[in-house]
Amino acid sequence: MLFFNPILIIAATLPALYLMYRIYHLDHIEKEPPHLLFALFRLGLLATAIAIVLEWVGTRILQAYIDEGTMLYNAIMYFIIVAISEEGAKYFLLKRRTWNDPNFNYTFDGVVYAVFVSLGFALAENIMYVMLYGFRVALLRAVTAIPGHACFGIFMGTWYGMAKRYEQEGNRSASRACSVLAFLIPALLHGTYNFIASINNDSYGWIFVAFILIMFFVAIRLVKHMSRTDQPIY
Secondary structure: OHHHOHHHHHHHHHHHHHHHHHHHHHOOOOOOOHHHHHHHHHHHHHHHHHHHHHHHHHHHHHHHHOOOOOHHHHHHHHHHHHHHHHHHHHHHHHHHHHOOOOOOOEHHHHHHHHHHHHHHHHHHHHHHHHHHHOHHHHHHHHHOHHHHHHHHHHHHHHHHHHHHHHHHOOOHHHHHHHHHHHHHHHHHHHHHHHHHHHOOOHHHHHHHHHHHHHHHHHHHHHHHHHHHOOOEOO
């Protein structure tokens, strides 16, 4: 019954769609074509399915060797299995679709592309959670998980755009370094987000809130800076 509730569907999708709209309008110099953005959004949905499979396999292996609920278990689960599966799936599909696309001709394009993939992922994930747990979860995730995925996309896209620029300049070592950072930084942030949230201790609630606020603040400053200082790649 929850699955066909239109109110829940709207509540699950609006935050991601709004953030896509905001990022799209920060691309001041040359807007990306709608067909490409829609393709990236669909790839975000696909990344969700890929991550589900990878996490299922990883969880089965982890449970065979480490007791569930321990600190070590949670660290491996969230920093390696979840973060690498989810951010790795996003990054793989992002690069496969856009790296050689002729529309990728400004550094800020990398941010737009990564955020659209990340929010496609977040939207699919959000619908699943909201259908299972209801409207209250939609409200909570609207101010935590959805902006969180947008932040991961901003950090990924910033370094991804720089990697593309360095490659065009002939600096292959700097391009490779930025490509690694485009994956590692969002994966580390994602793992930290989930790991702190998994700790069942009231005092860690404040740490979680502080982490989210700092990450949001840095991501907002970063995306505005990248938008203002956007420059052509070619």
